[in-house]
Amino acid sequence: MIPARRKHRVRPLSEGRHPEPGYWNAAVPSICVVPLQQHHGSRVHPVVAVGDTVREGTVIGTGTGRFSSLVHAPIPGKVLQIGEIPMPDERSSVAVSIELAGEFDCLGKVPAAHPWNELEQEEILRLIEEGGVVATGRGLLPLHTLLRRRHRENRARIVLDVAQSEPYVHSELEAAIASPHKTVEAIEILRVALGAERAVIAVNSARRRRTRQLRREAAARGIATVRVAPAYPADLDYQLANAAFGERLPARSLAIDRGIHIINATTAIAVHDAVVFRTPQIDRVVTVAGDAVVRPATVKARVGTSVGDLIDECGGLSSRPARIVMGGSLTGREVTNINAPITKGTASILALSDSEIHRAPALPCVGCGACLRSCPVSLDPVFLVRLIQAGAAGQAVRAGIDSCVECGLCSHVCPSRVPLTEAIRAARAERNRSAS
Ligand code: SF4
Ligand code: SF4
Structure with a gap:
């Protein structure tokens, strides 16, 4: 049973250097690697073959069932390759690589507006x-x-x-x-x-x-x-x-x-x-920030653009980052391959310096209770992690592990740097894998 929610107030965290206001359109890459599994739900299968010519917005992937979503070509060109790639969230996805060629149908043009008020x-x-x-x-x-x-x-x-x-x-x-x-x-x-x-x-x-x-x-x-x-x-x-x-x-x-x-x-x-x-979702507004980025900014990029291209778009790296993550500084997933593509769900890419992350080995818990006080959904993170370590999955569920929103605050405030969020996330992912 989850205890009643405590009143909590977490002060704003450090934001490093703010990204500059506004956004600009990032350069269109010469090759887009478009993952077909950009959402949770049914498996998406390619409907194009290597060598096919696609236009901007052509459907390249489709699934079946209620939880399926279409995937469209973000650039016009030729399908170079279709193969499995690892994703930052530890899943893998079939991806369609498209080499830029031909004319854009939408980019740089003013699209015709269709009245929608009469639509059912x-x-x-x-x-x-x-x-x-x-x-x-x-x-x-x-x-x-x-x-x-x-x-x-x-x-x-x-x-x-x-x-x-x-x-x-x-x-x-x-x-x-x-x-x-x-x-x-x-x-x-x-x-x-x-x-x-x-x-x-x-x-x-x-x-x-x-x-x-x-x-x-x-x-x-x-x-x-x-x-x-x-x-x-x-x-x-x-x-x-x-x-x-x-x-x-x-x-x-x-x-x-x-x-x-x-x-x-x-x-x-x-x-x-x-x-x-009547244009599909083929681009994404992404913040590129962190102390290791020369010019932290927000850009609008085609889905399938690589992390490396977006960092270059923002002036490149000023120093060797301690970690590059896709997503928030507390919740993001580490990117180990700079060629990893962005998807419809990529809100940010952060190249974080040593001073921005807790880069030191974890120490034993000192029982200070900071993780408990910080949790916005009133969980006891260190208790949950002890249950996970003891293999008591059922008790962890009863203690509310499924309410965790993976906000990362418990790990952030822990003076012993115990990787609490990571342990909770890994335990839930493992359970989902075994259930599927
Ligand atoms: S990651 Fe989960 S357990 Fe930790 S503070 Fe956030 S909601 Fe609570
Ligand atoms: S914040 Fe860290 S040291 Fe403090 S109780 Fe939680 S796990 Fe233990």
Whole structure:
């Protein structure tokens, strides 16, 4: 049984050097390596063969079943290779390598806008499915699957999450600020798709000045904005459900279980483009930061661009990084291959220096309780890890291991550098592997 949630407040973590405001379009790579497994769900199979010519936006991968999502060619060209590659989250995926050739159909052109106001709910959902839109913030599941989930008791509600409390990572904020009109129109499209009665935008209170235009556009369409604290984490399901609708989620339940759909700005913009422009999700706004990067910044890049190309786009490395991670500084997965491609779910690439990570051997636990006090979902991380080490998987489940949101705070605050989050994540991954 999980104890009642304690009131906690975690001060903002160090952010190193801030990425500069705004984003620019990264150079299109000469070869894109496009993983087909960019979401959790059904296996995606290639529908192209080596030697095929593809256009920008051609479907190159498809799956079957409710949890499948289409994958599209991010660049025009020729299929060079199809093969299995390792992914940073320890899974592997079939990837299609495309060598750039021919003309772009979308890049550099103003796409024709299709009126969507007359579309039925199911037509909008079909366009989102055809656009291969993945819910990038929560669970990396195909968005059309999540939107089709109906709740028996609660009418659907929407929270557009621009709060993004992860230190260093500004990709959602920059995407929303750069396209306030699209972002707000996307909320309206999603309202129709869900039959949602209310929609709210959640912004970090420290970013009020930068989100002014977004908030104005939203207010003009009757969409309210709520502020969340500039702390980490500040945009967990229970925090946003409470901030947006004053709703208290029971322990271990997700917002979607109560009909609350939390959608990231990049996902919303992909919805807009799929419905209004009929263009698929083939690019991603990514923050490239960390002390080892010459010019920390946010860029918009084609899916399948390599980590190395994006670091070069931001001036390269100023020093040898202690670690390169994909994702947040506390939650990201280590990238061991600089040629690893970005996917629809890559929010950031961080090249962290020695001073930014706890690079020293773990010491024995001193029982200080800092991990317990820091946990935003009221778990006892060191107790969970002891259960894992003792092989008591059932007790770990009863102690709430499935409520862990892998925020990384317990490891971050531990004076003995006990890798608590890593142990919890590994135990859950192992259990999922054995179950599948
Ligand atoms: S990683 Fe899990 S156990 Fe650790 S603080 Fe975050 S939610 Fe709690
Ligand atoms: S923070 Fe580290 S040292 Fe303190 S109780 Fe937790 S595991 Fe032990």
